[in-house]
Amino acid sequence: MAEGNYSVTPWEVKGKVDYDRLIIQFGTQKITEELRQEIRSIVGEMHPMLRREIFFSHRDLDLVLKDWKAGKGFFLYTGRAPSLGMHIGHMIPFIFTAWLQQKFGVNVYIEITDDEKFMRNLDYTLDQTRQWALDNILDIIAAGFDPDKTFIFQDTEYIRNMYPLAIKIAKKLTFSEVKATFGLDVSSNIGIIFYPSLQIVPTMFEKRRCLIPAGIDQDPYWRLQRDIAESLGYYKAAQIHSKFLPPLTGPEGKMSSSIPESAIYLSDDPKTVERKIMKYAFSGGQPTIELQRKLGANLDIDVPYQWLYYFFEEDDERIRKIGEEYKSGKMLTGEIKQILVEKLNNFLEKHRERREKAKEMVKDFKYEGKLAVQMWEKIHE
Amino acid sequence: MAEGNYSVTPWEVKGKVDYDRLIIQFGTQKITEELRQEIRSIVGEMHPMLRREIFFSHRDLDLVLKDWKAGKGFFLYTGRAPSLGMHIGHMIPFIFTAWLQQKFGVNVYIEITDDEKFMRNLDYTLDQTRQWALDNILDIIAAGFDPDKTFIFQDTEYIRNMYPLAIKIAKKLTFSEVKATFGLDVSSNIGIIFYPSLQIVPTMFEKRRCLIPAGIDQDPYWRLQRDIAESLGYYKAAQIHSKFLPPLTGPEGKMSSSIPESAIYLSDDPKTVERKIMKYAFSGGQPTIELQRKLGANLDIDVPYQWLYYFFEEDDERIRKIGEEYKSGKMLTGEIKQILVEKLNNFLEKHRERREKAKEMVKDFKYEGKLAVQMWEKIHE
CATH class of the missing domain: 3.40.50.620 (HUPs)
Incomplete structure (x- = not known):
């Protein structure tokens, strides 16, 4: 639409x-x-x-x-x-x-x-x-x-x-x-x-x-x-x-697999995550430290802040504080990006551990688990 | 087309x-x-x-x-x-x-x-x-x-x-x-x-x-x-x-399941076959016996002749003779129709015997015969 x-x-x-x-x-x-x-x-x-x-x-x-x-x-x-x-x-x-x-x-x-x-x-x-x-x-x-x-x-x-x-x-x-x-x-x-x-x-x-x-x-x-x-x-x-x-790469549209720098992949290693966030993450902060201290960041267009808000920082008090400090200029773009890099790498590390364990569970989800067995016996009419 | x-x-x-x-x-x-x-x-x-x-x-x-x-x-x-x-x-x-x-x-x-x-x-x-x-x-x-x-x-x-x-x-x-x-x-x-x-x-x-x-x-x-x-x-x-x-019902088009009188069903009993052929089979013969004797039949549009020719009379000599006699007026419409009725009922009787035997063979054709077993094991790629 x-x-x-x-x-x-x-x-x-x-x-x-x-x-x-x-x-x-x-x-x-x-x-x-x-x-x-x-x-x-x-x-x-x-x-x-x-x-x-x-x-x-x-x-x-x-x-x-x-x-x-x-x-x-x-x-x-x-x-x-x-x-x-x-x-x-x-x-x-x-x-x-x-x-x-x-x-x-x-x-x-x-x-x-x-x-x-x-x-x-x-x-x-x-x-x-x-x-x-x-x-x-x-x-x-x-x-x-x-x-x-x-x-x-x-x-x-x-x-x-x-x-x-x-x-x-x-x-x-x-x-x-x-x-x-x-x-x-x-x-x-x-x-x-x-x-x-x-x-x-x-x-x-x-x-x-x-x-x-x-x-x-x-x-x-x-x-x-x-x-x-x-x-x-x-x-x-x-x-x-x-x-x-x-x-x-910016606050518009959605992440696209055809534009690799627009997304963090579940397989991205810590170095890649850091490089992508530092290089590509679209910032609502000011172009210089001086201006950021003086004017603060625009949270509405800042991608690192939004990723933290929507996904990676679950603690309400902590995200409120990050928002406040970044908006006021107390926090710099490099700092909020570093917070996101850590959160992301933390998430991805745990995800990869779970993914490794998932390899043994595939057969249950697809064929042998309780629900899967029922579903293979059922013809939907 | x-x-x-x-x-x-x-x-x-x-x-x-x-x-x-x-x-x-x-x-x-x-x-x-x-x-x-x-x-x-x-x-x-x-x-x-x-x-x-x-x-x-x-x-x-x-x-x-x-x-x-x-x-x-x-x-x-x-x-x-x-x-x-x-x-x-x-x-x-x-x-x-x-x-x-x-x-x-x-x-x-x-x-x-x-x-x-x-x-x-x-x-x-x-x-x-x-x-x-x-x-x-x-x-x-x-x-x-x-x-x-x-x-x-x-x-x-x-x-x-x-x-x-x-x-x-x-x-x-x-x-x-x-x-x-x-x-x-x-x-x-x-x-x-x-x-x-x-x-x-x-x-x-x-x-x-x-x-x-x-x-x-x-x-x-x-x-x-x-x-x-x-x-x-x-x-x-x-x-x-x-x-x-x-x-x-006539030499044009093809048999249609939606016009029951246009076809002989495999389940039609001998009486039904006789009634349908006598009543509906489109004839290339003449409207009266006298005219038929004098002018003979038009084989090109005669449905009983064509059914015999294409399907039910396999003997070449016999179909040649039927055609010759019917075309010359020696054979009447009622006679060729009677030949077809017999052939049809003969075919249908044998068909129904084979159909009865088929009931026990369905599982072989669908699932258990040599080819069926191979086919159920094969995913077509």
């Missing part, structure tokens, strides 16, 4: 996004303080990504909580189009989904769209996207999912179980309806045209409400689901939408 | 088809006497459907025979969109394919498109088309296939094994390319748009030449296959095309 000087679509995010206006444009709901407190009252705490409003918008989150309180339960669904390497922005929905699972004890389904990635890009082979799938799954597991309540599946493997339901969904969606939502036209290949039905299937894995944590740019996909779900005897998918972690 | 006063497309056959012109229009090859004799010299006999030229056109049949003689072999592929009941016209490709298998000893793959049938018709449920699939498979087995060299599969079951190759095919076909061939437009659902890739997959089940016996109306589907097969490392599909057995 293009509006003023920014644009948010499932295939592109450009400009400085006005999230309050986006809620109106997309017709979603703001996550109110009341709703946040309701979650806190149920689970006993509030994730920083909720508190800091990186998850800021929703559809039917209130109904999900209502169902949960009524004992009907719900389930979580998210996914990933595999890529050569994941960057830290990619971890946001997985970290938050794992937290929701820990707190609510519900099932999580994670779709790895090795088919979509292959069909969308002329340059990629299916061998490549499947290899990336296996690699990305390790990073996803490292977010902390429960191996007995989480099913991670690749489309090219799980298709047999999804296909009957997929064609029931497909029968309800015309080319006209999907082309605008998915950015397709008559020159699109016939596989990618069919693909939306496979993205919708997991929203119907259980006869309960499905909650999807994802970037708000993905919202249009789920509108199609909401148009047809009830006619097939399932619930409209609920969603909880996140903002975009700004790219290193 | 519409031309003059007839039209032949994969979804409609109208008017009196000029098969010689169709060969030119479609750009296929006529099956020459030389090619027929080559088949006879290899297998020792010639099927009446070849001799009487109901199979009359081909693409690369000469190359198939060349491959076979060079020891490279080939394989056969045909299929069916399941329907509530099959009529005798539906048996033509299966009877001929079974004969080719018996003579050449090659593998046969039969795709049952329960997905396609469901997605093409708003009124049908997936349960229905799968039920029809199971029913039609019995009729197909009754044509006489080898259970260890024939694999019959339903798309909704075998999709897992086909999907990786299907998306490689899909990636090479745009909506623009398939829409004309398959009669689609922007209001078509996204499942039926993807479907052509699943129809192409079986042409690549083996790294040999694939020969497809089918009605000539299906030819456009295979042109898409021939455009992309070599780029994926497979052979262009060869085909052998049949004419249409005229509908009971």
Whole structure:
């Protein structure tokens, strides 16, 4: 959706996004303080990504909580189009989904769209996207999912179980309806045209409400689901939408795998992290020490501050103090960048330890865990 | 393809088809006497459907025979969109394919498109088309296939094994390319748009030449296959095309399941067969006995004669005699119809016996026969 000087679509995010206006444009709901407190009252705490409003918008989150309180339960669904390497922005929905699972004890389904990635890009082979799938799954597991309540599946493997339901969904969606939502036209290949039905299937894995944590740019996909779900005897998918972690290189758009200096990769070593942050991280500080001491930094456009705020500094008192000192000029750009470098390297070190351990758990998430076993026995109709 | 006063497309056959012109229009090859004799010299006999030229056109049949003689072999592929009941016209490709298998000893793959049938018709449920699939498979087995060299599969079951190759095919076909061939437009659902890739997959089940016996109306589907097969490392599909057995009700078009009096169903009992032939079979004979004795019948438009010629009277001497007597007025319309009734009921009785026996063989063709076991172990890439 293009509006003023920014644009948010499932295939592109450009400009400085006005999230309050986006809620109106997309017709979603703001996550109110009341709703946040309701979650806190149920689970006993509030994730920083909720508190800091990186998850800021929703559809039917209130109904999900209502169902949960009524004992009907719900389930979580998210996914990933595999890529050569994941960057830290990619971890946001997985970290938050794992937290929701820990707190609510519900099932999580994670779709790895090795088919979509292959069909969308002329340059990629299916061998490549499947290899990336296996690699990305390790990073996803490292977010902390429960191996007995989480099913991670690749489309090219799980298709047999999804296909009957997929064609029931497909029968309800015309080319006209999907082309605008998915950015397709008559020159699109016939596989990618069919693909939306496979993205919708997991929203119907259980006869309960499905909650999807994802970037708000993905919202249009789920509108199609909401148009047809009830006619097939399932619930409209609920969603909880996140903002975009700004790219290193500036406060606009979102991190892009095709611009390596715009992102920190989960595989970046400490030296690379330091070099990237020092060299590329877009600063709201002043160009000289003297000016910074005198005028202070503009936090609204400062990427290191925003990364700390939205992701890496969970301590409310500490982030408040960093903001205050940096804004007033007491803290210099080099200092806040150094704080971020440490936080990032700390996060990445722990992530890589968890990723290493994940290697032995892949078979549980995909095939042998309690939920996985159930899912392989089930044909979705 | 519409031309003059007839039209032949994969979804409609109208008017009196000029098969010689169709060969030119479609750009296929006529099956020459030389090619027929080559088949006879290899297998020792010639099927009446070849001799009487109901199979009359081909693409690369000469190359198939060349491959076979060079020891490279080939394989056969045909299929069916399941329907509530099959009529005798539906048996033509299966009877001929079974004969080719018996003579050449090659593998046969039969795709049952329960997905396609469901997605093409708003009124049908997936349960229905799968039920029809199971029913039609019995009729197909009754044509006489080898259970260890024939694999019959339903798309909704075998999709897992086909999907990786299907998306490689899909990636090479745009909506623009398939829409004309398959009669689609922007209001078509996204499942039926993807479907052509699943129809192409079986042409690549083996790294040999694939020969497809089918009605000539299906030819456009295979042109898409021939455009992309070599780029994926497979052979262009060869085909052998049949004419249409005229509908009971007249010499134009083809039998239609939606006009019950136009066809003899495999389940029609002897009384029904007699009633339908006597009442509906379009006659080239004269309106009165006197006129028939004097002027004789027009064989070109006489449906009972054509059914006998193309299908039910295999004896060359006998069909010659029937034609001569009926054309001269020595034989009356009622008499030729009675001959057809007997032949038909004889065929149907034997068919139903074979169909009964087929019930115990379904599991071999689908899952447990030698070829089926191999196919379930193979993922097509």
